[in-house]
Amino acid sequence: MGNPPNPPNPANVAVATLSVTPTFKMIFLSVLSLTILSFVATIALAVFVNNPSTAVQGAIETCSTTFKMGFGAIVGLIGGKALS
Numbered sequence: 001m002g003n004p005p006n007p008p009n010p011a012n013v014a015v016a017t018l019s020v021t022p023t024f025k026m027i028f029l030s031v032l033s034l035t036i037l038s039f040v041a042t043i044a045l046a047v048f049v050n051n052p053s054t055a056v057q058g059a060i061e062t063c064s065t066t067f068k069m070g071f072g073a074i075v076g077l078i079g080g081k082a083l084s
Contacts, residue, residue, distance in 0.1 A: 018081065018082070020081070024077075024081065027077070028074070028077055031070055031073045031074055031077065032070075032074060034066070034070055035066075035067055035070030035071060035073075035074060038063045038064075038066040038067040038070060039063075039067045041059075041063045042060055042063040042064050042067055045059060045060045045063065046060055
């Protein structure tokens with residue numbers, strides 16, 4: 001049947017280095033902190049408020065939407081940095 005393929009030699013494998021600028025770090029940490037903050041606020045409002053009023057329900061929805069957008073931004077930042 002033939003010989004099995006040779007495994008790649010680690011000495012010949014190119015290693016891609018990724019440079020992260022201070023601006024990218026600042027933006028990434030800002031988005032990450034706001035995402036975590038909105039997630040914690042969503043959980044806290046949902047757990048600790050027994051009979052939420054309309055205003056509290058609106059705040060829960062806003063924090064939930066902010067968390068979802070923040071997660072998407074984090075994925076976009078990581079994916080965009082990996083491609084560049």
